[in-house]
Amino acid sequence: MINGMIDLRSDTVTLPTEEMRQAMFEAVVGDDVYGDDATINELEQLAAEKFGKEAGLFVPSGVMSNQLALFTHVQRGEEVILPDNCHIVAHEAGSAAIIAGAQLRSVQNAAGEMPLDIVEKYIRKDPEDIHQPKTALITYENADSDGQVRSVEYMKKVWELAKKYGLPVHVDGARIFNAAAYLGVDVKEMAQYCDSMSVCLSKGLCAPVGSVLVGSREFIALARRKRKILGGGMRQAGILAAAGIVALTKMTERLKEDHENAAYMTERLTEVPGIEVYKERQQISMVFFRLAGFPLDSDGLVKYMLDNGVRINGEDNGIMRYVTHRYVSREEIDKVVELMKKA
Numbered sequence: 113m114i115n116g117m118i119d120l121r122s123d124t125v126t127l128p129t130e131e132m133r134q135a136m137f138e139a140v141v142g143d144d145v146y147g148d149d150a151t152i153n154e155l156e157q158l159a160a161e162k163f164g165k166e167a168g169l170f171v172p173s174g175v176m177s178n179q180l181a182l183f184t185h186v187q188r189g190e191e192v193i194l195p196d197n198c199h200i201v202a203h204e205a206g207s208a209a210i211i212a213g214a215q216l217r218s219v220q221n222a223a224g225e226m227p228l229d230i231v232e233k234y235i236r237k238d239p240e241d242i243h244q245p246k247t248a249l250i251t252y253e254n255a256d257s258d259g260q261v262r263s264v265e266y267m268k269k270v271w272e273l274a275k276k277y278g279l280p281v282h283v284d285g286a287r288i289f290n291a292a293a294y295l296g297v298d299v300k301e302m303a304q305y306c307d308s309m310s311v312c313l314s315k316g317l318c319a320p321v322g323s324v325l326v327g328s329r330e331f332i333a334l335a336r337r338k339r340k341i342l343g344g345g346m347r348q349a350g351i352l353a354a355a356g357i358v359a360l361t362k363m364t365e366r367l368k369e370d371h372e373n374a375a376y377m378t379e380r381l382t383e384v385p386g387i388e389v390y391k392e393r394q395q396i397s398m399v400f401f402r403l404a405g406f407p408l409d410s411d412g413l414v415k416y417m418l419d420n421g422v423r424i425n426g427e428d429n430g431i432m433r434y435v436t437h438r439y440v441s442r443e444e445i446d447k448v449v450e451l452m453k454k455a
């Protein structure tokens with residue numbers, strides 16, 4: 113339950129835990145623009161260590177983290193190769209054009225994976241040709257916004273291809289801990305195949321605010337300057353970082369519960385007449401289905417569920433998505449299934 117409702121819209125709706133609230137209350141803080149906030153410094157160092165990188169940077173949101181990565185890796189007019197349905201292309205309000213001034217060269221992808229032969233084809237090969245833009249970065253998500261996980265082998269292949277052409281790789285790891293839990297690997301194993309990674313503290317990990325960007329010392333120093341340009345230099349923000357530390361130390365292991373609950377929900381939803389459940393798409397905390405002869409349309413279902421104490425999003429491209437998280441229990445999943453059967 114979240115504020116009296118069952119909320120399946122996203123893992124972004126999660127609230128800070130009691131332990132987070134206590135840590136926030138007690139946090140030692142200072143002016144982070146002067147580098148004086150001990151709690152921020154601790155979070156940034158902790159993140160760097162967890163991902164096997166030299167440095168970390170605390171930022172207010174995942175969008176800012178991705179955009180800082182672009183702003184730092186890419187010069188105006190240079191190209192970024194990325195999947196055409198990724199967050200940077202589809203959900204960041206066109207900010208790559210505004211902030212980094214990047215040209216996005218998007219790759220069509222069926223199940224979220226950019227085919228590597230196309231990526232290689234898209235890399236600009238002739239820096240002497242004054243007509244050609246320069247390729248500056250390859251980026252992709254793990255897990256992606258469709259809840260699909262890229263394998264470590266795929267990450268390695270992208271990395272090897274990028275390095276063949278001397279290019280950096282940024283991974284949008286908003287849900288990297290979900291991906292790691294699904295694959296049963298340490299996040300370090302994944303992060304070794306990128307130059308920078310963005311990690312969300314505020315989704316399944318339940319922190320109220322923030323992401324961390326990790327990378328080399330040099331990269332993070334540049335990104336810190338760019339964060340100031342974006343107005344992202346915060347003062348006594350250790351009050352937020354304190355929750356982030358709890359997120360990174362206490363909340364990553366329990367994500368597999370959310371995945372198990374999503375598997376349970378997937379299974380139970382197959383009992384509901386008039387919907388088609390995409391069983392094979394359930395990897396992390398996301399469940400996908402389609403209305404196929406259901407008595408209500410998408411808007412009707414959203415309203416019916418809301419009237420019965422359940423928040424859901426309507427269909428996106430014809431597909432419904434329910435997301436599990438720390439505040440969704442098995443009993444609540446049962447209730448949701450019963451409600452849908454009753455409809």
Ligand SMILES: *Cc1c(COP(=O)(O)O)cnc(C)c1O
Pocket residue numbers: 173174175176178199200253255256257284286287312
């Ligand atoms: C949530 C998310 C982000 C960050 O979005 P915010 O709204 O800034 O938190 C970035 N990339 C992916 C893949 C995401 O799911």
